[in-house]
Amino acid sequence: MSAADDRRDASGRQRGAARSQGRTQRSAAAPSRRRRGSDPARTAAYDVLRSVDGSDAYANLVLPPLLRERRISGRDAAFATELAYGTLRLRGRYDAIIAQAANREVGTIDAPALDVLRLGVHQLLGMRVPAHAAVSETVGLAREQLGTGPSQFVNAVLRTVGRASSEEWQDRIAAAAGDDELGRLAVVQSHPLWVVRALREALVGNGRSADEIEALLAADNEAPRVTVVARPGLVDQEQVVEETEGAGLVGALARTAVVLTGGDPAALPSVRDGRAGVQDEGSQLVALALTEAPLDGPDERWLDLCAGPGGKAALLAAVAGERGARIVANEVQPHRSRLVEQALRAVPADAVEDVRTGDGRTLGADGPGSYDRVMVDAPCTGLGALRRRPEARWRRTPADLAALSALQRDLLVSALQAVRVGGVVAYVTCSPHLVETQLVVKDALRAAARTGTDVERLDTPAVVRGIAAGGVDLDDERTDVQLWPHVHGTDAMHLTLLRRTS
């Protein structure tokens, strides 16, 4: 890709070499394409939306290979990414706007046309693409993908949307949503109502004000910054900053974190060879907290019970290597165990005892009292990482909670059996939902006590405060820690540190 190819003007429209060299998805089957191919970045975003809606695909798994296959890179790739992910995050808001502008329920609009409309609305209201370019390029995409009739409909709706600002549309859809404050927030901030309610309860249940809900929902709608972990003993934080050539800053919380202001993390030498990796700063902080939690007795054998794909296991193993400890990484899904092996490739071999595939729920009973430190990074709804998984909020349902919380409790009980008396367990979720966090911990402690395993809650805020580079806003009245995107700039990670006493 030459610099000449990497051109996208302020309108978000591709210009220069890529367009003139004809790399614009032409096809003999579509005469309109021969006349004027639509922009590959917009076509890529459209294809991602169709895969997500039509085939239940995950956008962050579909988009990167699609960009590589079509040789879309640089600013075009960034444009396609923001267009696809931003549209998916704000789908709820945009559907309410489209319904008003088209004067019909979105359920009556064909799914492919609705996806094109959503992309057009995001360009008009959520990106800095001038209205004429947003409309004409999106209508071109509609003509190419759907034909002339649907493209005229898209044109009419987008012209109506373009007549008002984002703020004006938000006022209109808020007014149409009725008097219920949470209902209004759900539509305007583009979250399902049950998620809004659960997040508000989680704020209050963690000693924060219910009034923060709007800021939290708004933070979920922002593209997260890419954060890299410099794995201790393998590469220094400063070295990673240097590799970024001015596009990296040390993180505000974790001594391992480098926050990228631009560029492709995969291009950094330390990320390529596994001495560093892409990891949210909150994930880094909770893994480091387990390594620093006070423990009685030896500190030699660690376990990561739910390790796939291996982000936390690699950080834990790097610290274990520095201390002469060893880690066992367990994961139930074989393909995710292979990802753990890959994540651990740069860690010295003597810091990794085993990467095993198995059900973590039986591991404690099979080898009781065997570990000094245990990480339970439990499978969860992911409601704390909605900004990172653009379509997740539309996929999850309250019904997911019952199955997940039972699994989470069983995994934590198993971890409490696997750890030796005096050893510590970290219970972690990337969800702040009270059912998956505080209630699971309570249930698991009760269940463990029934089998004679007693546990004390450690002062988790004190441990996190001890390792956070700068000040960190935590509730000292609680023994657990809940991070928040709108407060800490991290995913909403939950951490409870426990020490086994008998």
Ligand SMILES: C[S@@+](CC[C@H](N)C(=O)[O-])C[C@H]1O[C@@H](n2cnc3c(N)ncnc32)[C@H](O)[C@@H]1O
């Ligand atoms: C939140 S993810 C862990 C993320 C990982 N710690 C990291 O930082 O990369 C939860 C993992 O638990 C795994 N899992 C689900 N059920 C499990 C079980 N019964 N035993 C062990 N692992 C399980 C899932 O396959 C998933 O890989």
